Amino acid sequence: MSKKLIKGNVALAEAAVRAGCQAYFGYPITPQTELLEHMAIRMPELGRTFLQAESEVAAINMVYGAASSGVRAMTSSSGPGISLMQEGLSYIVGSEVPVVIIDVMRGGPGLGNIQPAQSDYNQLTKTAGHGDYNPIVLAPSTIQEGVDMVTLSFDLADKYRTLVFVAIDGAIGQMMEPAEMPPMQELHPRPEWAITGQGERNEKNIITSIYLGADNLGDFNDKLQAKLRAIEESEVRYEAETVDDAELIVVAFGTSGRVAKSAVHHLRKAGKKVGLLRPITLWPFPSKKLAALADGGTKKFLVVEMNMGQMLHDVRYAVGRDIDVQFFGRAGGSIPMPEEIQEKAMAMLEVN
Amino acid sequence: MPVNVHVDENLIYKRPSSLEDVHTHYCPGCTHGTAHRIVAEVLDELGLQKESIIVAPVGCAVFAYTYFALDGVEAAHGRAPAMATGIKRANPDKIVFTYQGDGDLASIGIAEAIHAAVRGENITIIFINNAIYGMTGGQMSPTTLPGQSTTSSLDGRDSAITGQPMHIAELMASLPGTAYSVRRSLHDAKHTIRAKKAIRKAFQTQIRGEGLSIVELLSSCPTNWKMTPHQSLEWIKEEMLPTYPIGDFKT
Numbered sequence: 001m002s003k004k005l006i007k008g009n010v011a012l013a014e015a016a017v018r019a020g021c022q023a024y025f026g027y028p029i030t031p032q033t034e035l036l037e038h039m040a041i042r043m044p045e046l047g048r049t050f051l052q053a054e055s056e057v058a059a060i061n062m063v064y065g066a067a068s069s070g071v072r073a074m075t076s077s078s079g080p081g082i083s084l085m086q087e088g089l090s091y092i093v094g095s096e097v098p099v100v101i102i103d104v105m106r107g108g109p110g111l112g113n114i115q116p117a118q119s120d121y122n123q124l125t126k127t128a129g130h131g132d133y134n135p136i137v138l139a140p141s142t143i144q145e146g147v148d149m150v151t152l153s154f155d156l157a158d159k160y161r162t163l164v165f166v167a168i169d170g171a172i173g174q175m176m177e178p179a180e181m182p183p184m185q186e187l188h189p190r191p192e193w194a195i196t197g198q199g200e201r202n203e204k205n206i207i208t209s210i211y212l213g214a215d216n217l218g219d220f221n222d223k224l225q226a227k228l229r230a231i232e233e234s235e236v237r238y239e240a241e242t243v244d245d246a247e248l249i250v251v252a253f254g255t256s257g258r259v260a261k262s263a264v265h266h267l268r269k270a271g272k273k274v275g276l277l278r279p280i281t282l283w284p285f286p287s288k289k290l291a292a293l294a295d296g297g298t299k300k301f302l303v304v305e306m307n308m309g310q311m312l313h314d315v316r317y318a319v320g321r322d323i324d325v326q327f328f329g330r331a332g333g334s335i336p337m338p339e340e341i342q343e344k345a346m347a348m349l350e351v352n
Numbered sequence: 353m354p355v356n357v358h359v360d361e362n363l364i365y366k367r368p369s370s371l372e373d374v375h376t377h378y379c380p381g382c383t384h385g386t387a388h389r390i391v392a393e394v395l396d397e398l399g400l401q402k403e404s405i406i407v408a409p410v411g412c413a414v415f416a417y418t419y420f421a422l423d424g425v426e427a428a429h430g431r432a433p434a435m436a437t438g439i440k441r442a443n444p445d446k447i448v449f450t451y452q453g454d455g456d457l458a459s460i461g462i463a464e465a466i467h468a469a470v471r472g473e474n475i476t477i478i479f480i481n482n483a484i485y486g487m488t489g490g491q492m493s494p495t496t497l498p499g500q501s502t503t504s505s506l507d508g509r510d511s512a513i514t515g516q517p518m519h520i521a522e523l524m525a526s527l528p529g530t531a532y533s534v535r536r537s538l539h540d541a542k543h544t545i546r547a548k549k550a551i552r553k554a555f556q557t558q559i560r561g562e563g564l565s566i567v568e569l570l571s572s573c574p575t576n577w578k579m580t581p582h583q584s585l586e587w588i589k590e591e592m593l594p595t596y597p598i599g600d601f602k603t
Contacts, residue, residue, distance in 0.1 A: 023442055049441040053434070054467035061431035061464070065407075065438025068425050073438065091428050195423045195439060197446040198402045206417055208408075208426035 003178035008143045008168060011179050012102055013038035013076075015150035020185040021100070022071035023049040025062035027081060030114040031170035032104035035076045056081040060088030067097045068207040070194025072154050072187075076102040078170075079120050080111065082128075089163055090129030093224075094209030098157035102150070102166045104173040107333045115333020116170035118254060121310035124165050125283040132221060134228060135163040136235065137282040141258040143177040149280075151182050158188070160231055167282065169306060171255045171335060236289070237280035242268055243293055246275030248349055251290070251315050252304040253279045256329070256336055260304050263341035274345060282311070287318035294319040300348050304341055305329040324348065368392035370401045372421045381581025383538040383571040384412060384480065388419055390548040391451070391478055394555055395422070404447040405439055407432045409456040412486040416451050430461020433468035436475045447558055449476040455485045458494040458518050465524070472529025472563035476554045479520055479566055482573040483592065490576030494518040497595055502576075517595055521568040525601030531563035533602040537570035539588035543598070553603070570596055 006014075013035045016024070024039040036052070043050035049066065053059035059075050066073035077085065082103055092099050103124060107117040124137045136156055140146040146168055153164040190196055198204045211217035239257075241264060243249055252260035257278035267274040277293065279286050290301075301319060303312045309327045316325045328336065328344045356362055367373060370392035378384045395401050401422060408416040410429035417424025427435040432450035440448040457465050457479055468475065484502055485491040491504040495517050499508035525533035532554050536547035547569055554565035570592050572584035579587060 023438065025438065051437070051441065051471075054463055054470075057431070058434040058437075058464050058467060061428060061434035062438035062441075064427075064431075065425070065435035065440075066442040067438070068435070069439050069442035071442045073442075087428050088431070095426070195405055195425055196443055197405055198423050200402075204421060205423045206425070208417065208424075210414060210426055 003180045007176050009034035009173040010038045011143050012146050012150050015147040017042050018182050018184045019151045019154040020072050020187050023066035023073040025051050025053050025059045026075045027056045027059050029078045029081045031173050032076045032078050056084035060085040067099045068195045070190035074100040078104050078106045079108050086129045091209050093133045093163050095207045096161040098161050099163050100153045105169040118306040134283045137165045139167045139253040139282050141254050144179040169255050232284040236284045236286050238286040239278040241276040243275035246298050247273040248300040249275045249277050249298050250302045251277045256304045263338040285314050290318035294323050301325045303327050307331050368396045370395040379575040381574040386538050394552045400447050407436045407450040409452040411453040411456045430456050433464040437473050451478045453480045454493045454495040469527040469530045469564045476558050477566040479568045480571045482571040484573050484576050486573050522601050524566050529563050532557040532565035534600045535568040539585040
């Protein structure tokens with residue numbers, strides 16, 4: 001295997017193809033459209049399903065149908081489209097169907113713009129539909145990591161029978177980088193719960209999210225929460241660099257995590273005790289790691305995001321009220337510069 | 353000597369095997385039971401029970417997958433044709449049908465229904481038109497008749513404000529991907545037999561892979577129409593049929 005220069009959206013689409021995605025349904029929206037276009041070529045070539053839906057509302061329900069049939073199914077979109085999908089997301093989690101969605105984030109609210117942003121953090125991790133649940137949210141910061149996360153996303157979706165987002169921003173979607181593609185996986189056999197027509201089975205299969213009785217729905221929610229706690233226990237992923245002796249830790253994900261890494265490297269070279277904590281799973285969030293770092297002596301945390309401070313609240317909650325947590329970020333489509341992060345970190349370090 | 357009806361060879365009428373032996377939650381006199389029965393009979397007669405997948409709607413038929421002895425899913429409100437699209441694409445050799453009411457299909461789900469037809473999606477839609485929202489307690493729907501009183505149009509549907517009844521079978525017939533679109537009624541035995549024949553043709557259309565098939569069934573809702581079961585069957589005949597004529601709009 002060798003590395004190949006490839007565009008982010010195309011790389012993530014191809015990674016999904018190689019992970020055995022058998023059905024893709026989507027709707028054009030910038031900045032994710034190349035992803036849909038790659039699927040439009042590759043899926044029919046392999047005898048798999050590509051269908052452009054009439055809306056994101058239809059697309060997510062087509063995904064829901066195909067995933068209920070036990071094939072690896074996905075869609076991709078950006079903030080305004082994800083908003084339209086929310087009803088379907090809730091049904092998918094409520095009926096325990098594995099689904100993967102790639103969100104190439106843009107600026108909001110409303111129509112916002114098509115510049116890179118991390119405006120969907122709250123939407124993906126906390127408000128992705130009505131009811132009590134969190135989807136798994138993977139946030140790669142490079143194209144290679146994006147490829148690896150797409151491969152992982154299908155495995156996690158199948159393992160936990162739940163919804164998994166891979167969240168990148170327009171910058172990662174649109175840029176080109178060298179990346180190595182995984183080998184093509186065999187198509188997975190249909191699981192025993194899948195809707196395929198009863199055939200030789202003794203019992204019919206049902207996929208539903210309705211439990212009319214208070215007891216029934218209570219029991220289902222208990223079961224769902226137990227699954228989510230198991231995911232929190234086993235699936236937290238992050239990158240930590242030079243955190244052990246750090247006076248200040250920069251917390252950032254995705255593109256801002258990547259920029260923050262440059263800033264931290266620069267500050268370390270200048271002799272500053274600065275570290276980086278880059279959450280790779282936005283949900284489950286690396287709260288325990290952050291708490292341990294705060295307990296271990298780091299008293300200053302700088303959260304950097306391409307929004308007005310969404311992950312910020314999770315960091316504050318994790319480290320507690322005695323810790324100095326500050327924020328640097330802006331909305332609208334500008335990517336923070338390493339120098340800006342360094343300047344903010346230096347200002348925090350100067351205060352005793 | 354009395355005939356022992358509990359012996360199979362003496363049975364001349366029995367539950368179709370495509371229907372579960374369970375109580376339904378439908379109101380007395382509602383024609384959902386009739387519609388379920390004739391769909392199940394057709395599936396039995398065509399030998400499709402083990403090959404079929406039902407997509408249930410949101411509405412009174414939300415538990416249809418419980419009553420049919422078939423693999424089934426419960427769709428979000430109005431999204432059954434989109435969900436059926438995903439299921440059919442994943443199971444192209446299986447029979448996939450939705451069972452939807454007028455709130456589900458004609459109102460919130462009209463885009464999904466139309467675009468399934470635009471694509472010529474090879475699925476069947478059983479469309480129950482009772483001119484009212486049943487499950488939520490009797491509100492106006494797009495197929496409510498002018499002047500018909502509902503809980504959201506107490507003085508009768510005012511067409512100057514809320515428009516005219518929507519003709520789904522005719523609308524779906526106008527789309528090139530629709531292969532079969534007809535309207536039938538369940539208000540008496542003769543019409544129910546005609547309805548069953550249409551349902552059979554709809555599934556046969558799907559078996560032949562010709563595109564979308566839809567059967568609109570004029571149905572009763574005694575509870576929300578505030579009528580006796582008998583009065584509501586008369587109401588279909590006297591009030592609904594003039595607005596919604598029985599017909600073959602595409603075959």
